[in-house]
Amino acid sequence: MKITFYISLLLAGLHAVSHGHLPPNHHNGHDPNEPKHHMHHAGEAIACLKLVPNNADFAFQFFKEIILEVPNKNAFFSPVSISTAFAMLALGARSTTQTQILEGLSFNLTEIQEKEIQEGFHNLIHMLNHPESKVQLNMVNAIFLTDKLKPLKKFLDDAKALYQLEAFTTDFNNPREAEKQINDYVERKTHGKITNLVKDMDPQTVMLLGSFVFFKGNWEKSFKPEHTEEREFFVDAETTVKVPMMHQTGRFDFYFDEDLSCTVVRLHYNGSATAFLVLPAKGKMKQLEQTLVKETIQEWSDRLFKRLLSLYFPRFSISGSYEITNMLSKMGIVDVFTDQADLSGITGTPDLKVSKVVHKASLDVDERGTEAAAATAAEIMTMSLPPVIEFNRPFLMLIFDRDTNSTLFIGKIVNPAITS
Template sequence: MLVLNVVLLCLLATVSANKTLSSHASILADNSADLAFNLYQNLAKEKDIENILISPVVVASSLGLVALGGKSNTASQVKTILSATTVKDEQLHSGLSELLTEVSNSTARNVTWKISNHLYGPSSVSFADDFLKSSRKHYNYEHSQINFREKRSAVKAINEWVSKSTDGKLPEVTKDVEKTDGAMIINAMFYKPHWDEQFHHKMVDNRVFLVHRSYTVSLPMMHRTGIYGFFDDTTNNLLLLDMPLAHKMSSIVFIMPYHVESLERVEKLLTRQQLNTWISKMEQRAVAVSLPKVSVEVSHDLQKHLTELGLTEAVDKAKADLSNISGKKDLYLSNVFHASAMEWDTEGNPPDTSIYGTDKLKNPKLFYADHPFIFLVKDKKTNSILFMGRLVRPKGDKMRDEL
């Protein structure tokens, strides 16, 4: 029976790997990658934000939910943000659903990716049956009313849902909710990549991570030497590393300055075109890799940032038309909480031992990630970006704080 189950899982993975996206899903996948850079740059401008972690395909799905619940300009603004003004409504929803279903298929991709979405509405609002049905079908949303008269207990209930839906990996999404009279979108995710070639569990030790020159933390780092895509950008003083994940449908691209510095300089260079240029210059070669073995937990309220990208009506109480949600024009979007936990661990496929002791691993380049860097989980099959972020301040024991 066990053997049969394994065979069936392999067959399912093969079918998924060979299946191609529909034309409208492919367009939306490509456009969501543009959204990734626009949203990242918007977040990076905020001086009080340190770590960044967003899933552009999940944000695109949340925007799809707004379009599903909206009418007139409230809905059309979503298409503008997604560069999908010529895509029909049904194709928008089915395409975003198809994209997210494809990239989050844990069986085919051998990753752990838990995605939970929840739409909270004020206790005075009732959800329309058609909206409930369509939002579950296309976006797998849960729905509930919430009463903020007892704000502390309401926030506690929200955080308990987030923790439960991520198996405790995200203990909370927010400590407070300022605007309590509108609809609230919450994305709660846990993502754990499985490497194409695992790190050996014994090749882990405590090292120093330089948050900046006068502040360091102690954390575990994992080490391995293997064949990876690598580019040394001597013009911009950057190292780039491309590490494939299991099944090789996606990979994590790391972008790191030579030395500890604010990432502002690097972020000014960061565009989709520049990323493609860097990737085109990568060579497969031996690289000695050292990465933090950590969990990164980040929660962003994206309402302000989506507004700056063009979602101005849904968030405006006077202009919003979300009447498909409730049957009445009595609702606006007050919060978009986007929370993710990403865990980097040693787990992955067995290494290719045939190259051990050969010239292929001689004179490796060094990628020692002991200071802030940018990273992207790039999907090769759909040309989308599953996650984009930066690690500036990982969890660890404080070691030094000097003037």
């Protein structure tokens, strides 16, 4: 009988972030015009960039799985949180279990070695956590272990070195106390954004592995709160809700994709990330969901141009909580959840399996930003009214970190009036 443990993956996201350089280039790596202060990351970036196409493939494949699980509902998750936790788990996996995990994360093991994958994630975490960024982006990995379970020193040393893993002894025989310890830690690490993550813990649990991402940033050009007004949002043919709609007129990165019948607007924030807002034409969301791949994002990036727009975008908060074992199994990560699991690299014996994988993510979008006062004067110089782009029906929001080209968040907002 295998001993079971849980994996929890969290993301707290506040005011998604971006600024005015090229968005992630999933083929060619960094933008050559990138600011010089990023250049000292060059060695780390090379290791990171090896992961870029694979992580992007995983992100969009997982997106297709999650919207099958929650059709016609809000969906929000952090691909980088999920892939990081499972890459860390792969450190302790062996044989077919390890192969399934890495291939399920979209790695081709004939083209990249496990050592390169681990090194890439190590550099990714380090770069995402870099302190000079104007974005608050913290990635935390933690393991909670029963004192009866003695992990191998090599596993702990490697996980600490590669993933900045924090390890804690936890008395799972006292579920209430274990829940409090874990929840207090998570709440502290996510600055109060995610609370009461763990509940109804099984006293048989021996280990909980967690990957947490906390993300906070401000729009480069803020929306003025006095311009926000209640407007209608058309959820579907039968449902209309009132939402606070932010408004801003200015020059935005814009593209209309005729093939996918969708409008793309890129908003910029202070810091190292980029937000793509994608508004499909009525009746075209399904087509967009089914065909969205990393190459689509690259094409949008290449074709964006500055256009004067009157932009309406809802102020909203959404969160998603998912038990993702089934989705990962569909993507080929199977054995680790069964008695076939080989996680002997963690404890030295093959008596562990993963019983549950929980992913929590949340995002708040509001008007806040830090706007350079001198930057606004010359923006509205036309006598004619600019075209109105209003995000008043279901849309996608994709958030990337520009330094690492990582897909931080993918969200489908069907009803911004619903918070979860």
